Amino acid sequence: AMDRLKCFEGMPHPYDRKKRMVLPAALKVLRLRPERRFCKLGDLSKEFGWKHQDLIKRLEDQRKVKSAAFHKKKVASTRARADAVKKVKVSAEDQKVLEAAGFA
Template sequence: MVSGSGVCAKRIVVDARHHMLGRLSSIIAKELLNGQKVVVVRCEEICMSGGLVRQKMKYLRFLRKRMNTKPSHGPIHFRAPAKILWRTIRGMIPHKTKRGEAALARLKTYEGVPPPYDKTKRMVIPDALKYVFPSVFGIYLIAGRSCFVTFVSDAILVVVLRVLRLQPGHKYCLLGELSKEVGWNYHDTIRELEEKRKEKAKVAYERKKQLAKLRVKAEKAAEEKLGSQLEILAPIKY
């Protein structure tokens, strides 16, 4: 996230789950041009407005666009969700200039959550979310608008509070489902790997909760042991 002084955070990892494709791409494109490094994970769970059949027909029309004499010269039709997102963001950046080329080099996109990003804090972008969740908190503001916020562990139950960017009852589909329909062969592989990752994350989260309980218990025991000495330490906020 770019601050008012123009200083960027080291790297922001965005969890793309439940984000609308166009809104997500436009916000990330602007951040990249401002100098921010962005990593996007779980691209297969990006949402697109419109049903799967509609989006598939739209993509098949796109597949027919090719160079007549030498199709390998372009346009290139990506099937993987991460590459589709990358291409969408590229279309919002002047990528043929030095500035745009440098901005695009700051972007990384992945299906699933590969190491080492499975152990880093992941963020969401409220302005691009299909829904707002109770597990979204800590909103950072840039020029009066919400940009990146933290996202809680997968182990927490997600309950929809209100619709944010998609009308109630409006059809939508996931980018991973569309990619599977048009030739992406790793949908099932990514799903299996994600299930394994979530199991490991659940175990780690339970262990973290147990350690937190032990810490509270130890602090309470230390307070009882110190007794009156705490009054001496209180003025210096020890």
Template sequence: MVSGSGICAKRVVVDARHHMLGRLASILAKELLNGQKVVVVRCEEICLSGGLVRQKMKYLRFLRKRMNTKPSHGPIHFRAPAKILWRTIRGSVVNLVYLCVSAYVSLFVCLLERCPVADYVDILLERYPVADYVGIDGMIPHKTKRGAAALARLKVYEGVPPPYDKMKRMVIPDALKVLRLQAGHKYCLLGKLSSEVGWNHYETIKELEVKRKERAQVAYERKKQLTKLRLKAEKAAEEKLGPQLEIIAPIKY
């Protein structure tokens, strides 16, 4: 999307349909840090590897992470697909700090009880699975001015709201499910997962998408007719011009 110069004022609209969540987020994060403005639409059709039941259980484990004394301080558990993508790009450092503190506490307990180091490692992995902490550093340093400016360049939506429904939409081949996920591997849609864990607008978005596609089909048929009439008019003009075409050919008529 951008050459790496960090200078690009054009806004790129990305159609997130059938893109892998992690791969899409990492590529978008890099482009945002390089200065690219990005709009992501159809976030409800982003794919996650693994079946729906597996992903739902993983999200329910995430819901249990809260601040004991004041849960409103975080972590915030977003349900909407667009906000889940946004949080994936932004990331969080809270869990990493928690993991480090927990590791030191577990090591101190093992030393007091004179447990072998191997037992300490087993206890640590049992209490704090590594899979729950992969990528928790985040993809954007959002607490710095540079990271905050990068996040400000990002817009995420469910469906395709105006005016982006009339703009050219791009895909990211490096993140497409059909190119990156093994054939036959289980996957689920982010919108379906969100509807299972508390997002209540999945059906509404699907209805709006049906209406948008109907409008787009009408516009496409009209465009085809206009193109056909234009070609017919150009052919008629060429027949009338006849030998004069050779005269105006040097000016690339």
């Protein structure tokens, strides 16, 4: 299992373009009891001499801005496509072809 483990600082290139998922079994609020203490790995590492926490935070903020812009653009295009699909007038024979293909 440790051979397959991958650890990264921030969000590396191949994964910043992938759809993100939430694993409920890994959520801090579900795994830790309220009275338990916790820390973040970056904060702990900085206390022991890691010098890149500020850089990673800056890069992560840039990634979040780009991600929000992409999401806004994607939502707009999805909404425009849905509106266009609603406005389309399809003839009866074209409708039969679409139904046969499973698109209607």
